[in-house]
Amino acid sequence: GAGVSQSPRYKVAKRGQDVALRCDPISGHVSLFWYQQALGQGPEFLTYFQNEAQLDKSGLPSDRFFAERPEGSVSTLKIQRTQQEDSAVYLCASSLAQGAGQPQHFGDGTRLSIL
Amino acid sequence: AQTVTQSQPEMSVQEAETVTLSCTYDTSESDYYLFWYKQPPSRQMILVIRQEAYKQQNATENRFSVNFQKAAKSFSLKISDSQLGDAAMYFCAYFSGTYKYIFGTGTRLKVLA
Numbered sequence: 001g002a003g004v005s006q007s008p009r010y011k012v013a014k015r016g017q018d019v020a021l022r023c024d025p026i027s028g029h030v031s032l033f034w035y036q037q038a039l040g041q042g043p044e045f046l047t048y049f050q051n052e053a054q055l056d057k058s059g060l061p062s063d064r065f066f067a068e069r070p071e072g073s074v075s076t077l078k079i080q081r082t083q084q085e086d087s088a089v090y091l092c093a094s095s096l097a098q099g100a101g102q103p104q105h106f107g108d109g110t111r112l113s114i115l
Numbered sequence: 116a117q118t119v120t121q122s123q124p125e126m127s128v129q130e131a132e133t134v135t136l137s138c139t140y141d142t143s144e145s146d147y148y149l150f151w152y153k154q155p156p157s158r159q160m161i162l163v164i165r166q167e168a169y170k171q172q173n174a175t176e177n178r179f180s181v182n183f184q185k186a187a188k189s190f191s192l193k194i195s196d197s198q199l200g201d202a203a204m205y206f207c208a209y210f211s212g213t214y215k216y217i218f219g220t221g222t223r224l225k226v227l228a
Contacts, residue, residue, distance in 0.1 A: 103150065
């Protein structure tokens with residue numbers, strides 16, 4: 001497809017379960033970002049990949065959060081032992097290259113609800 | 116640390132009228148980029164307009180224009196001839212040459228028919 005694709009669009013999980021969220025960036029985009037967007041708030045940075053290298057994971061809230069992009073294209077955000085405060089929309093974005101104010105192209109997000 | 120502030124949680128505008136959304140930011144950098152993104156209920160963030168800090172000329176994209184005041188660290192978005200499809204959350208974002216975007220808390224724009 002032409003845009004960033006995220007799946008699933010909605011995910012409901014029970015507290016304590018593990019979840020995996022997928023992001024397919026735009027083909028050829030080097031940079032990939034994950035954001036967490038709480039209800040009524042702006043997106044907050046979680047982690048950044050340049051190709052397969054995770055260059056910054058400083059925004060990950062805890063060691064229960066893990067992201068990977070093994071072949072430099074598709075990325076997965078995994079949350080282990082989910083808790084209610086993990087409920088949010090998780091946005092993925094990609095851009096052609098790093099720097100120079102390259103605009104980020106966002107997916108539709110995954111709305112995660114933890115019961 | 117850089118911050119972005121949007122002080123208007125919600126704004127309303129009559130169809131065909133003009134509305135201005137406010138954004139202020141704090142930074143010690145001299146070179147950076149500012150963006151306005153639109154997020155409709157479908158959740159996809161869509162780039163509205165982009166401003167490079169070293170350019171004094173205000174960016175314009177059709178009905179959307181900005182008033183960039185670098186000294187005041189202000190970056191407002193003006194929407195002219197508002198349309199029903201403009202209704203959305205609008206986020207101001209700052210980017211300073213690394214890779215992190217810093218977003219404001221957003222302004223919900225309602226367009227009244």
